[in-house]
Amino acid sequence: MTDASDGTLFAQVRDSANRADPYPLYARLRVRPVARQDDGTFVASGYAAIRALLHDPRVSSEDLPPAEHPPTGNPVKDWIVNPLKDWVTDRHRPFIFRDPPDHGLLRRQVMGQFTIARVQGMKRRTEGLVAQCLERCAGSRHFDLVDDLAYPLPVTVICELLGVPREDEPRFHAWATQLATALEPESRHDEALRARNTETFDAIADYMRDLIREKRRAPRDDMLSGLATAKDPQAGRMSDPDLIATAILLLIAGHETTVNLITNGMLTLLRRPRELARLRADPERAPRVIEELLRYEPPVHFRTRVARAPIPVAGTVIPEGAPLVLLFAAGNRDPARFPDPDRFDPDRADNQHFGFGGALHYCVGAPLARIEAEAALTALAARLSNPRLAEDPPPYRPGASLRGPKRLLLHIDGIG
Amino acid sequence: MRDGTIVVAGASLAGLRGAEALRAHGFAGRLILVGDEPHLAYDRPPLSKHVLTGEVAPGATTLPGVGALEAEWRLGVKALGLDRAGRTLLLADGERLAFDRLLIATGARARPWPAPEEARLSGVHTLRSRDDAASLAAGLAARPRRVLILGAGFIGCEAASSIRALGLPVTVVDPEPAPLAQALGSVIGGFVAGRMEAAGVDVRLGARVTHLEGDRAVRRARLADGGTIEADLVVVALGAVRNTGWLAGAGLRADEGGLSSDGACRALDEAGRPDEAIFAAGDVARFPHPLYGHRPVALEHWGNAVAQGAHAARAMLHGADAVGAYAELPAFWSSQFGLNIKSLGLTEGADAVAIVQGSPRAGRFLAVYGRAGRTIAAVSVNAGRWLPAYEGPIRDGAPFPPITGGADQPDPEPVPPGLPSREAA
Ligand SMILES: Cc1cc2nc3c(=O)[nH]c(=O)nc-3n(C[C@H](O)[C@H](O)[C@H](O)COP(=O)(O)OP(=O)(O)OC[C@H]3O[C@@H](n4cnc5c(N)ncnc54)[C@H](O)[C@@H]3O)c2cc1C
Numbered sequence A: 001m002t003d004a005s006d007g008t009l010f011a012q013v014r015d016s017a018n019r020a021d022p023y024p025l026y027a028r029l030r031v032r033p034v035a036r037q038d039d040g041t042f043v044a045s046g047y048a049a050i051r052a053l054l055h056d057p058r059v060s061s062e063d064l065p066p067a068e069h070p071p072t073g074n075p076v077k078d079w080i081v082n083p084l085k086d087w088v089t090d091r092h093r094p095f096i097f098r099d100p101p102d103h104g105l106l107r108r109q110v111m112g113q114f115t116i117a118r119v120q121g122m123k124r125r126t127e128g129l130v131a132q133c134l135e136r137c138a139g140s141r142h143f144d145l146v147d148d149l150a151y152p153l154p155v156t157v158i159c160e161l162l163g164v165p166r167e168d169e170p171r172f173h174a175w176a177t178q179l180a181t182a183l184e185p186e187s188r189h190d191e192a193l194r195a196r197n198t199e200t201f202d203a204i205a206d207y208m209r210d211l212i213r214e215k216r217r218a219p220r221d222d223m224l225s226g227l228a229t230a231k232d233p234q235a236g237r238m239s240d241p242d243l244i245a246t247a248i249l250l251l252i253a254g255h256e257t258t259v260n261l262i263t264n265g266m267l268t269l270l271r272r273p274r275e276l277a278r279l280r281a282d283p284e285r286a287p288r289v290i291e292e293l294l295r296y297e298p299p300v301h302f303r304t305r306v307a308r309a310p311i312p313v314a315g316t317v318i319p320e321g322a323p324l325v326l327l328f329a330a331g332n333r334d335p336a337r338f339p340d341p342d343r344f345d346p347d348r349a350d351n352q353h354f355g356f357g358g359a360l361h362y363c364v365g366a367p368l369a370r371i372e373a374e375a376a377l378t379a380l381a382a383r384l385s386n387p388r389l390a391e392d393p394p395p396y397r398p399g400a401s402l403r404g405p406k407r408l409l410l411h412i413d414g415i416g
Numbered sequence B: 001m002r003d004g005t006i007v008v009a010g011a012s013l014a015g016l017r018g019a020e021a022l023r024a025h026g027f028a029g030r031l032i033l034v035g036d037e038p039h040l041a042y043d044r045p046p047l048s049k050h051v052l053t054g055e056v057a058p059g060a061t062t063l064p065g066v067g068a069l070e071a072e073w074r075l076g077v078k079a080l081g082l083d084r085a086g087r088t089l090l091l092a093d094g095e096r097l098a099f100d101r102l103l104i105a106t107g108a109r110a111r112p113w114p115a116p117e118e119a120r121l122s123g124v125h126t127l128r129s130r131d132d133a134a135s136l137a138a139g140l141a142a143r144p145r146r147v148l149i150l151g152a153g154f155i156g157c158e159a160a161s162s163i164r165a166l167g168l169p170v171t172v173v174d175p176e177p178a179p180l181a182q183a184l185g186s187v188i189g190g191f192v193a194g195r196m197e198a199a200g201v202d203v204r205l206g207a208r209v210t211h212l213e214g215d216r217a218v219r220r221a222r223l224a225d226g227g228t229i230e231a232d233l234v235v236v237a238l239g240a241v242r243n244t245g246w247l248a249g250a251g252l253r254a255d256e257g258g259l260s261s262d263g264a265c266r267a268l269d270e271a272g273r274p275d276e277a278i279f280a281a282g283d284v285a286r287f288p289h290p291l292y293g294h295r296p297v298a299l300e301h302w303g304n305a306v307a308q309g310a311h312a313a314r315a316m317l318h319g320a321d322a323v324g325a326y327a328e329l330p331a332f333w334s335s336q337f338g339l340n341i342k343s344l345g346l347t348e349g350a351d352a353v354a355i356v357q358g359s360p361r362a363g364r365f366l367a368v369y370g371r372a373g374r375t376i377a378a379v380s381v382n383a384g385r386w387l388p389a390y391e392g393p394i395r396d397g398a399p400f401p402p403i404t405g406g407a408d409q410p411d412p413e414p415v416p417p418g419l420p421s422r423e424a425a
C-alpha cells in the first residue's frame, strides 16, 4: 500500500497516541490534498483545497448527526453538539452549524454586537484579569498555566462581554468545567456523565432565558442586551431559542480555543527560549508571535462539513452526502503555501493561516481571542522568572480537533 | 541583474509597487522614479469615495511604503520622449536619464469632454487625480443646485453615490440601458439602477448629452432628444485614455488603448518584437491574457497595477523565461450606494449570467458569467466572502454554471447578461 492511499491516516490522527505530534501524519495526508478515508470521509489537508472548500456553497455546515446520534467517536460531537441538539430544536441550532441564508442573518446580528469599541474596551480589563491570576500565584515555585490562568480567563471575559452579572460568574466557571469533562473519551460510555451534560445545557439554557428576560426589561450596555433588543431590518428580533443557542455558542466557542492558544503558545515559546526572550524584550512582537502560533500550533486543528452535491476538487470528486474534514492545521503547514512551513517564524510575511477558519464561518471572536492571547503571553513573558517546562511533551486533552495540553506545569523562580 | 540603473516612468501605484519588488528581489543598483504629478505616489480608489464625502482629505491618500523605498524621485517632471536605441529617457526639465531597464507605468487619464471649449467651462470636472478630486470637492462645498454626471461607469456611479451622500441633487446620464452595463451587463446593472434611484439619484438611461452650455460657468446640458438638464456642476466620467502620447516616435506599438506588451511585460516594437529592456505595467499596459485566449487586454484595476508591477520587476531582474506569462485573474472592487461590488475575471463576451448564491431581493448575491458554456467571470454584491469559490472554475474554464447544488440556490437559472455589443461600445 502506498503511503498516500492509506485510508486510515485520519483515524491515526484521532488516535490519542499521536496527539503530541500529529504533523508527520498531516504531511503524509497532504500527498493527496483531498484524500478519501476507509470510512468514506474525505479529508482536505492541502492549503488550496481547504481554501476552495471553505468558500464552496455546496459544502454545508449543517452536519449534525441524526437525532438518535449513535456515538461518532468525535467527542465534540458526541458530548457537546448532540446534547445541545437534544434541547434546541433543529431550527435553533447555533449558527456555527447553519448554512446560508439563515447563517448570515444570525451571524450579522452577533457581529452587530461584537463591535470594535466593545472588544477593544475589554483590553485593559483583560490585562487586569491576567495580572490578578498571576498575583494569586505569587511566591509559588510552580505554575500550572492551564488551571491558574488559561482556563479561567476566557470565561470571565465572555461573561463580562455578554453581561452576566458578576455574582453569577462562578456558576459559569462550574458549567464550563463540566462541559470540558464532557470531552474526555473515557467518559463516553458513562451514562451518568452524559445525563449530567444534558443537565448542564439545561441549566445554562434556563439561566439564559431568565437573564434575557431581565435584559429586555432593563437593557444595559452589554452584548446580550443588544442581542435581545436589537431589530435586524430583515430578520427582525432574534427569537429566544436562537438567542440562547447563540449565547451558549459564544461561551463554548471562545473557551477551549482560547485556552489552547495560550497554552500551546507558551509551550512553543518555552521550547524556543530565544523567541521567548525576544518577546520579553519587545512586547510589540506579540501580534506577529500570535499569528504565527495560530498557523504553527492552532487551537482548532480541523472542522467537519458535509457535501451537499458532488464537488470536483484537487483531482477527485467528493460525492454528495460525504462527510468532509477541513484539516486546517495541515493546510497551515503546506509547503506549497508557506515556505519552510515547519519552522516557527513570527517574522514570516504573508501569513494567511486557517487558525480562525475562513470564509463565511470565519471566527467572530478572533479580535477578542487576539486580545486575550496577547495579554496572557506578554504578561507571562514579562513576569515569570526563569520559567522551565516541568514535562515535555505535556499530557494532552483527548480532543484531536480542539487540541491542547491538559496541564502545563512550569517551574519558576518567582513571579515579578 | 543586480546592478545598473533602472528608471520607472510614472510614479503611481504600478510604478511604486514595481520599484518595491525590484528591491525585494535584490536589485541593488540605481533606481529612479519619474512622475509628472508633484505628489508622492497616492491611492486613487478613495478619490471617488471617501475623498468626495469629506471623510478622507485628498492629501491623506499617500500610498503606504513610499517613504521606505530606497530610490531617487523626479516628481513634477514629465517624461517627454524615449530614445530606444540610446536607452535614454528625456525629461521635461532637460535631464536625460540613461537606463539599463525602463518600466513604463504612466497609467491613464480621464477621457475629456470631446468639445474643448465646453470642457473649459468652469464647473466641468473630470476625476482621475488627487488635484481633480480636491477641485471637485471644493466645487461641491459651494453646494451646487444640481450635479450632473456624464457616464454611469464605475467612477460615475461612485461619484454619484458620494455626492448624493452629501445631500446634493444628482442626475446621471448614460446611453446604455443600465449603469455599469459595459462591465456587468444590464441584468446586474439594473439592480444597481434600483439602488441609485432609491438613493434619490435622477437616473437617465438610454440618453446622450450632446452639448454643455453656459458662459464661463456651465449652466445646462443639452440632450440628443432636444431636452435639457439644468446643472451648475458637471462630472465627466467617460472612461480613460492611456498615457502613451509621450512615446510617439519611439517605435513602440502604442496608442490610446495602451502600450502593447507580452506575457513577461516586455514592450513590443512596431513589428511586434519584445524590447528586452523596456517593460510596461498597470493601466497603461495592453497584454495578452492567457485565460482569455491571449486576447490583448488593458485593465483599469488596482490589483492588476500591483501584481503586474511586481511581475515586470521580476522579469527585469531574472529574465522573461524565468517568470513565465503574467496570468493574474483580473479582479476589481467598487463601493457605491451601500453596495460592495467585487468581480473576478472578465465579463466581456459573456452570453449568459446566473445568480448562483443569495438574491437581489435579499440585497446580497453572487452572479456568474458564462460564454459558450464555460465560466468566465463572477461578480459578488455585498457577498465578497462567496467569491473565492469561483476563482478555480474561472481559471479552469469550468462548465457554466460552475457550481450547482449550493445551500442557497440549488438550481440557478441562466439569462442573457445584457452586455452592450462591442460595436456600440
Ligand atoms: C477615481 C478612481 C477610483 C478608482 N477606484 C477603483 C476601485 O475601487 N477598484 C479598483 O480596482 N480600481 C480602482 N481604480 C483604478 C486604479 O486606481 C488604477 O487601476 C490604478 O491607479 C492604476 O495604477 P497605474 O500606476 O497603472 O496608473 P496611474 O495610477 O494612472 O498612474 C500613472 C502615473 O503616471 C503619471 N504619468 C503619466 N504620463 C507621464 C509621463 N509622460 N511622465 C511622467 N509621469 C507620467 C501620471 O500622472 C500618474 O501619476 C480607480 C481609479 C480612479 C481614478
Ligand code: HEM
Pocket: A061, A095, A096, A097, A107, A158, A249, A250, A251, A253, A254, A255, A257, A258, A261, A298, A299, A300, A303, A304, A354, A355, A356, A357, A358, A360, A361, A362, A363, A364, A365, A366, A368, A369
Ligand atoms: C484562540 C481562540 C479561538 C480560535 C482558535 C477560534 C477558532 C475558530 C474557528 C477555526 C472557527 C471556524 C469554525 C468553522 O469554520 O466551522 C471559529 C468560529 C467561531 N468562533 Fe472562534 N475561535 C477562537 C476564539 C473565539 C472566541 C473568543 C469567540 C467568542 C467569544 C469565538 C466565537 C466563534 C463563533 C461564534 C464561531 C462561529 C462563526 C460562524 O459560524 O459564523 N471564537 N472559531
